[in-house]
Every structure is written in C-alpha cells, then in structure tokens.
Amino acid sequence: MQYYPFDSRNPLYRSKIGAVASGENLKLRLLLHNDAYCHAAFLVLSNDFLGTTEEIPLKPAEWLDNYQFWDCELNLDTGLYWYYFRYESRYGEFFVTKCAHSTGFVSHDGKPWQQTVYNKDYKTPDWLSGGIIYQIFPDRFYNSGKPKKNIPNDRFICDNWDKKPEHRQNNGLCSLSNDYYGGDLAGITEKLPYIASLGVNCIYLNPIFEAHSNHRYNTADYMKIDPLLGDTADLKRLCKKAEKLGIKIILDGVFSHTGDDSVYFNRYNRYESLGAYNSQQSPYYNWFKFENWPEKYEAWWGITTLPEVKENNTEFTEFITGKNGVIKHWLKQGISGWRLDVADELPDEFIKNVRKAMKQEKPDSYLLGEVWEDASNKISYGARRKFLHGNELDSVMNYPYANAIVDFMNDGNACRFVDTVLDVTENYPPEAVKCLMNHIGTHDTARILTRLGKYNPHIKDRNWQATQRLNKDEYENAVKRLKSAATLQFTVPGVPSVFYGDEAGVEGYNDPFCRATYPWGKENNELLDYYRLLGGFRRNCSCLKTGEFIPVHSEDGYVVYMRRDQNDCILVGVNTKPYEVWVAVPDEFKNEYEVAFGDKPNSDGWLRIAPNSPAIIKHTY
Numbered sequence: 001m002q003y004y005p006f007d008s009r010n011p012l013y014r015s016k017i018g019a020v021a022s023g024e025n026l027k028l029r030l031l032l033h034n035d036a037y038c039h040a041a042f043l044v045l046s047n048d049f050l051g052t053t054e055e056i057p058l059k060p061a062e063w064l065d066n067y068q069f070w071d072c073e074l075n076l077d078t079g080l081y082w083y084y085f086r087y088e089s090r091y092g093e094f095f096v097t098k099c100a101h102s103t104g105f106v107s108h109d110g111k112p113w114q115q116t117v118y119n120k121d122y123k124t125p126d127w128l129s130g131g132i133i134y135q136i137f138p139d140r141f142y143n144s145g146k147p148k149k150n151i152p153n154d155r156f157i158c159d160n161w162d163k164k165p166e167h168r169q170n171n172g173l174c175s176l177s178n179d180y181y182g183g184d185l186a187g188i189t190e191k192l193p194y195i196a197s198l199g200v201n202c203i204y205l206n207p208i209f210e211a212h213s214n215h216r217y218n219t220a221d222y223m224k225i226d227p228l229l230g231d232t233a234d235l236k237r238l239c240k241k242a243e244k245l246g247i248k249i250i251l252d253g254v255f256s257h258t259g260d261d262s263v264y265f266n267r268y269n270r271y272e273s274l275g276a277y278n279s280q281q282s283p284y285y286n287w288f289k290f291e292n293w294p295e296k297y298e299a300w301w302g303i304t305t306l307p308e309v310k311e312n313n314t315e316f317t318e319f320i321t322g323k324n325g326v327i328k329h330w331l332k333q334g335i336s337g338w339r340l341d342v343a344d345e346l347p348d349e350f351i352k353n354v355r356k357a358m359k360q361e362k363p364d365s366y367l368l369g370e371v372w373e374d375a376s377n378k379i380s381y382g383a384r385r386k387f388l389h390g391n392e393l394d395s396v397m398n399y400p401y402a403n404a405i406v407d408f409m410n411d412g413n414a415c416r417f418v419d420t421v422l423d424v425t426e427n428y429p430p431e432a433v434k435c436l437m438n439h440i441g442t443h444d445t446a447r448i449l450t451r452l453g454k455y456n457p458h459i460k461d462r463n464w465q466a467t468q469r470l471n472k473d474e475y476e477n478a479v480k481r482l483k484s485a486a487t488l489q490f491t492v493p494g495v496p497s498v499f500y501g502d503e504a505g506v507e508g509y510n511d512p513f514c515r516a517t518y519p520w521g522k523e524n525n526e527l528l529d530y531y532r533l534l535g536g537f538r539r540n541c542s543c544l545k546t547g548e549f550i551p552v553h554s555e556d557g558y559v560v561y562m563r564r565d566q567n568d569c570i571l572v573g574v575n576t577k578p579y580e581v582w583v584a585v586p587d588e589f590k591n592e593y594e595v596a597f598g599d600k601p602n603s604d605g606w607l608r609i610a611p612n613s614p615a616i617i618k619h620t621y
Contacts, residue, residue, distance in 0.1 A: 119390025199535025218259030239334030
C-alpha cells in the first residue's frame with residue numbers, strides 16, 4: 001500500500017479533520033519511509049494574524065510497515081494558521097508541503113496547509129440546519145392587489161406582469177431599476193402555503209426598506225418599509241403567519257452605503273430632513289466620506305448614487321446596532337435574522353457589533369454574510385478577515401459550491417467538484433458549515449436554467465442579453481440538467497437556497513433579466529414537482545443536517561458520494577454523460593436501502609445512473 005507523508009483529510013494523520021475549537025487538542029502526524037533516514041522532524045507553524053512562525057519538534061512514534069510516524073500535539077488559540085513539515089536526514093534537509101488535493105509530498109514548491117481555529121463558544125442557530133432557504137426579490141414575486149399608498153410619482157408601475165424587466169438606462173420613466181411590478185409583502189404572505197410546499201423553513205428577502213430603485217439596495221430610510229411593499233403591520237403579519245408554517249424570515253441589511261436619495265444624504269431634497277449633502281451641520285454629515293463637500297465623496301464602487309458610510313462612526317454604529325437601532329427594531333417586529341450585503345466590505349468591528357445586537361435581542365437569530373470567495377481565508381482591503389471565528393457571522397453565501405456545481409454540470413470535472421466541497425468543510429468551522437447558504441443562483445447571477453442551457457459569460461451587453469431565450473430543445477435539456485444540479489445542491493453540506501422561480505423554470509441572463517416575475521399559472525410543473533420531491537426527501541433525512549460528506553467515486557463526467565450520521569445514510573450519484581454509467585455501491589446499500597430517485601442496485605451491488613441524470617438511495621440504520 002502506498003502512503004503519503006501527510007494528508008490533511010485522512011484520520012491516519014490527524015486526530016480531527018478540519019477546523020478545531022480554541023483550546024482543543026489536535027494531534028498531527030508525519031509519516032516517513034525508513035529509507036528517508038530521518039533523525040529530526042519539525043512542524044513549521046505560522047500564526048497568520050500575529051505574523052509569527054515557530055518550529056515545533058515532532059517525536060518519533062510507532063512504525064507502520066516500513067514507515068515511521070512523527071507526532072506532535074497542538075492546543076491553539078482562536079485564529080488562522082498555516083503549516084508544513086521540515087525534516088533532517090543523512091541526505092540533508094527536506095520539506096513536506098501540500099501539493100495535489102490535500103496530500104503532502106517532499107517538495108519545496110507546494111503550499112502550506114490551512115488550520116482554522118474558532119472560538120470554542122461559537123454557536124449558530126439549530127433551526128436552519130437540515131432546512132431550505134427561499135430567496136425572494138420582493139417586487140417580482142406576487143402582487144396581492146392590495147391598494148398601495150404614498151407611492152412616489154417618479155416610479156414606473158408596470159401593468160404587464162409578464163413583461164421582461166427594462167434594461168435601458170435612459171428610457172424616460174421606464175428605465176433600468178425604475179420599473180416596478182407591484183410585488184408586495186401581502187403577496188408573499190398569501191403565497192406562504194406554496195412556499196411551505198417546497199419544504200422551506202427560511203425566507204430571505206432582498207431589501208424591503210424605502211428606496212428609490214426596484215432592487216432597493218440604495219436605502220432611503222432604514223426604519224420604513226417601502227410603500228409599494230406595504231408597511232410594518234404587513235411585515236409583522238408575514239412573520240407571524242410564516243412562523244405558524246415553521247418558516248422564519250430574514251432581511252437584507254445594506255449598511256456599507258445608503259442611497260444619495262435618502263433621509264440621510266438627501267441630495268435631491270426629496271425629504272424634509274437635513275441630509276449630509278444639504279449641510280455640514282446635518283446630524284448625518286459625519287456618517288459619510290466627503291473629500292470636498294458636497295459634490296465629491298466616496299461612493300460604493302464609484303457609483304455616485306450610493307455614498308459610502310463610515311461604518312465604525314460612533315453615531316452610525318449606534319443607529320444600526322444600538323439599543324433602539326435598526327437591527328433590534330426589526331427583530332422585535334418578528335424577523336429572525338439578517339443577511340449582510342457586501343460583508344467583506346464591512347469592518348470586522350462593525351460586524352461584531354451587529355452580531356452582538358442580534359444575539360442580545362434574539363439569541364437564535366441568523367447572521368448571514370455575502371462573501372463570494374472562501375470566507376475562512378478571505379483578504380479584503382489589505383486585511384485577513386475573521387468572519388467565521390465565532391464573533392462575527394454565523395455563516396455565508398456559498399459561492400464556491402455554486403460555482404463548483406455549475407462547472408461540474410458544464411465540464412464534468414468531478415475531482416474539482418469534490419475538492420471544492422472538501423476544501424470548504426475542511427476550512428470552515430462545523431457551526432458555519434451546518435447553516436451555509438448553498439445557492440446556485442441569486443439576484444446577482446444569471447438564472448441557473450440559462451447557465452445550464454445557453455450562456456456566454458463574456459458578453460455583457462444588455463441589448464444582446466435582452467434577446468436571448470432558450471429554444472425548445474435547449475430548454476428541455478437545461479431542465480433535465482437542473483434536476484441533477486439541484487440534487488447536488490440539496491445534498492452537499494449546508495442549506496440549499498432556491499431563488500424564487502428557479503423551481504418553476506424561469507430563465508434569464510444577468511441583472512435585470514434574472515429578476516423577472518414569478519410565472520404564476522405558467523410554471524414548469526415537471527421541474528416544480530422535482531423540487532418538491534427533493535424538499536420532502538431532504539426534510540426527512542437526518543444525515544443532511546450535519547452528516548459527514550464521504551466521496552465514493554469522482555470520475556470524468558460523474559460523481560458519487562455519501563452523507564452519513566448515526567441515524568441514516570444516503571448515496572448520491574450524478575451522471576453528466578450522455579450515456580449510462582454503472583458504479584459499485586458501498587456494503588450498506590447492497591441489501592437494505594430505499595430508492596429516492598433513479599434505479600435500485602442490482603444483485604451484484606452495482607448501481608445504474610442514467611444519462612444526464614441523478615440517483616439517490618437511502619439506508620436507515
């Protein structure tokens with residue numbers, strides 16, 4: 001048998017795989033062949049936050065065939081660490097570094113392994129684990145028909161629910177981001193039974209506060225719901241009725257910037273308040289970053305309609321996270337959490353204050369952050385972030401998984417898919433993994449059906465994107481492939497998140513085309529039924545809450561893995577090839593199993609996975 005000097009995903013070399021809690025003992029083991037003639041070995045450990053490096057001697061231990069273990073034990077404080085090994089022999093000095101996947105080789109050219117150490121008191125909500133998130137862009141979900149009051153007259157109200165969103169920026173009143181379809185909170189409340197039928201236990205709403213664009217990421221008033229969506233009473237009613245169905249509501253918090261057309265900045269004098277643009281005596285003046293008041297100020301990504309705020313300004317922090325601040329106010333109205341827009345652009349201290357306010361008001365509330373990369377080692381604005389160490393976010397939007405699923409569906413690279421899943425489960429604390437938001441499409445990306453059907457990411461022109469639609473064959477093929485993608489999404493570690501309408505067959509390129517209305521009465525029922533089956537299956541599988549992820553096969557074009565805990569175990573297979581594949585199943589699935597999707601194993605213990613299809617079988621202990 002071939003042994004590697006080290007493998008961070010193999011319990012032969014580690015007493016615990018992945019992130020560890022502060023103060024928890026961790027044993028690491030290096031394995032060297034007797035031909036190495038090693039007489040001294042060391043763990044080279046770097047503390048990322050302190051910028052220090054130390055060498056820890058390894059002790060010679062037992063032999064395995066012709067190999068000898070060299071051991072050390074660690075007990076680390078909260079932080080991010082990097083490590084590799086060095087050893088001395090009669091032949092000189094050598095290094096063992098990370099090369100392919102998680103394995104180590106004698107090499108100067110590899111990388112160090114990552115070790116995340118989180119606060120031992122890190123606790124995230126249990127209610128989300130094993131559940132399903134449903135993301136809604138409020139203006140486009142459902143219009144209850146309830147009369148709207150106090151609507152600004154500079155908005156274009158579209159009277160055709162099926163109209164494609166406007167993409168032209170200079171088109172009079174009906175322009176990009178200024179066309180409204182009238183979806184509202186009362187409409188979401190009315191459709192709660194439908195949402196519950198998908199197995200959903202959490203609804204994430206894109207911004208609902210007053211703002212002067214249909215996406216509402218340019219907040220005008222954090223304490224007021226946009227009049228087109230309803231009022232506080234509508235939100236409270238939504239939360240209360242959702243709770244009766246086992247569904248909790250989380251809101252989008254946009255705190256890195258406001259709108260220039262807002263109570264706080266008031267560039268166009270819409271409001272009676274004295275905004276920062278109006279006067280340096282404004283109570284909001286110190287919130288913003290003026291270079292030359294009033295016309296020159298820092299704005300989010302240079303977009304002048306989105307003036308940036310100083311999140312750690314005492315007055316702003318108090319307004320958002322204080323006793324009577326935004327965070328606690330809306331938690332008191334019945335919501336159960338917040339999603340932080342562009343979390344990687346918010347200071348660590350500000351995120352800590354948000355978390356503190358949330359947990360004071362509602363200990364089991366959920367704090368989700370928008371981070372597009374690996375959140376455990378993310379660097380932004382020149383600093384390594386501490387999102388998942390236990391004092392900031394509960395978890396993040398899982399873009400690495402989203403990209404891995406789409407890439408696998410499009411190119412069949414199963415090894416890369418499995419590596420991505422294992423990288424996240426290895427680098428993230430278990431508490432963060434259990435409530436990861438595993439989406440495959442959001443308001444910021446093209447619709448998943450389009451990405452799986454006919455998508456050219458290099459063409460950004462909205463005029464061209466506006467003309468794109470899948471033909472009949474492309475659409476049917478994309479629907480079939482989406483079933484496989486959704487199967488992966490619903491069965492990897494974390495919590496699947498469905499962007500409203502994906503389950504009904506909505507297609508569309510990037511913003512604004514990904515933000516079309518839900519097709520009530522025109523759903524793709526084949527796809528909708530599949531999502532309902534997935535939702536029911538997920539809610540009845542214990543192992544999909546926090547069960548371990550175990551790769552079984554990762555070949556060109558198909559992947560097979562297990563999820564397992566003490567109660568049950570599932571085997572998931574997805575085949576992207578245009579022909580069937582046969583895979584050997586583990587022993588527990590040869591005699592006792594339940595077929596969820598696809599075929600049953602044959603008498604010899606082989607499972608057929610149909611062309612471009614998923615398969616799931618379940619074993620209960």
